[in-house]
Amino acid sequence: MELLPGLEPDGAALYLPASKALVLADLHIGYEEEKRNRGVLLPAAQRRLFIDEIERLLEKHDVELIVLAGDVKHEFGRISQQEWSGVLGFLRRLQERASVEVIAGNHDNLLAPILAKESIPLVKSILLGDVLVVHGDATLSELIESGDLRKEDLAAARTIAMGHEHPALRLTDGVRTETVKCFLVGKARHGRRSVPLVVLPSFNPLSYGTDVLRERPLGPLLRAFGDFSAFALVDGKVLAFGSVETLQRRERAFIR
Numbered sequence: 001m002e003l004l005p006g007l008e009p010d011g012a013a014l015y016l017p018a019s020k021a022l023v024l025a026d027l028h029i030g031y032e033e034e035k036r037n038r039g040v041l042l043p044a045a046q047r048r049l050f051i052d053e054i055e056r057l058l059e060k061h062d063v064e065l066i067v068l069a070g071d072v073k074h075e076f077g078r079i080s081q082q083e084w085s086g087v088l089g090f091l092r093r094l095q096e097r098a099s100v101e102v103i104a105g106n107h108d109n110l111l112a113p114i115l116a117k118e119s120i121p122l123v124k125s126i127l128l129g130d131v132l133v134v135h136g137d138a139t140l141s142e143l144i145e146s147g148d149l150r151k152e153d154l155a156a157a158r159t160i161a162m163g164h165e166h167p168a169l170r171l172t173d174g175v176r177t178e179t180v181k182c183f184l185v186g187k188a189r190h191g192r193r194s195v196p197l198v199v200l201p202s203f204n205p206l207s208y209g210t211d212v213l214r215e216r217p218l219g220p221l222l223r224a225f226g227d228f229s230a231f232a233l234v235d236g237k238v239l240a241f242g243s244v245e246t247l248q249r250r251e252r253a254f255i256r
Contacts, residue, residue, distance in 0.1 A: 001238060003185050003198050003231060004159055007131070009238040011053060012181055012201045014161055015061050019128040022057055022098075025069040025135075025163025026105070026202035026209075029086040049205045051093060058097050066098045067126055069163045069200065070105025070135030073114070087114045101126055105135040105164065124148030132157035136164030136199070136219045140190045159196045160188050164219045166202040166209020169232055169241065179208045183238065186228035188221050197221065201233060212244050213251050 002008055008015045014023040027050065057063070073087055094100050095118065102115055104122045112122050124143055126133045132153060134143065143149035170179045181201035188197040199222070202209050210218060212225040222228070226245035231238050241247060 001240075003183055003238075004196055006129075007159065007161070007198055009183055009231060009233075010057060010060065011236065012203045012233060013053075013057055014183075014198065014200055015057070015063075016128055016131055017062075019131070020062050020064040021067055021128050022061065022063045022065070023067045023069055023133055023161055023200065024203040025200040026071045026166055026204060026207070027068065027073075027090075028071055028202065028204045028207055029073050029090060050090060050203070053203075053205075054094065054097075063098050065128075066094050066100050067128070067133055068100070068102045069133050069161065070103045070137070071163065072102060072105070073111055087111070088117060091115075091118050091120065103133060103135050106137040125153065127153040127156060130156060130158040132160045134160065134162050136162035136221050139220045140188070142220075154190065157195060159198065160221075161198045161200065162219075162221060163200045163202070165199050165217055165222065166207065167199055167212050167225070167230070168201065168208045168210060169213060169230060169247070170211040179211070181208060181233045182212065182241065183231040183233075184212065184222075184225070184228040184244070185231065186222075199228070213248050 006016060006018050008017065016023065091100060100120055102120055102122055103126060104111065104124055115122055124134065125148055140149065140154060144151055167182050167184050168179050169182050170177060183201060184199035186197055187194045212230065217225060226248055228244050230241040230244050230247065232241045
């Protein structure tokens with residue numbers, strides 16, 4: 001299936017056939033270590049799960065470029081040991097199979113020294129054909145003003161893909177509650193222009209993120225989750241769940 005023309009979801013990734021590009025968002029390498037330091041025991045399997053899923057995607061699709069759309073690492077104020085080894089090992093494994101581009105997320109303020117080991121620049125936006133990829137923690141105007149997004153690239157974009165929000169659906173029947181990751185499809189506004197927008201779920205298998213039925217957006221590109229449609233990741237398949245606003249109304253009615 002396609003979320004929008006030329007944008008194919010697969011697991012928590014987005015494949016762009018025209019550009020032979022695979023887009024992943026919000027890996028948060030180092031998440032396990034940070035949780036363990038806080039006393040939360042998690043299985044140390046994150047990198048293995050990443051690699052297994054990447055291998056599956058690369059075997060299935062014709063991929064020449066892998067784009068990491070922000071928040072590659074998890075810690076804000078330091079580079080943890082797991083992040084040094086985890087990010088470097090992950091990047092080197094990816095580069096064996098395809099070119100790699102990295103977009104800076106709000107967790108990536110200290111990522112540049114790691115990327116420098118592999119001569120990978122850290123950027124704020126990438127235009128793939130007519131698909132503009134950003135992280136989602138800044139407005140389009142802010143990216144243009146800072147020089148991180150060219151006006152020509154924004155004008156050429158027919159779709160925007162982003163991460164940052166970690167969208168998920170927490171579903172309940174009154175007895176059992178289950179949380180599933182989801183893609184969101186809607187519009188981003190820039191001045192008088194409205195551009196189709198796809199929000200990717202977190203690629204981190206241990207992080208589910210923001211419940212779009214009960215919480216508000218984290219970043220400035222989304223006004224409200226109710227403006228979007230949800231496509232949930234269930235048992236490895238992406239299923240259309242319809243309007244988030246409709247799901248929110250049903251949830252409120254169910255609770256009453």
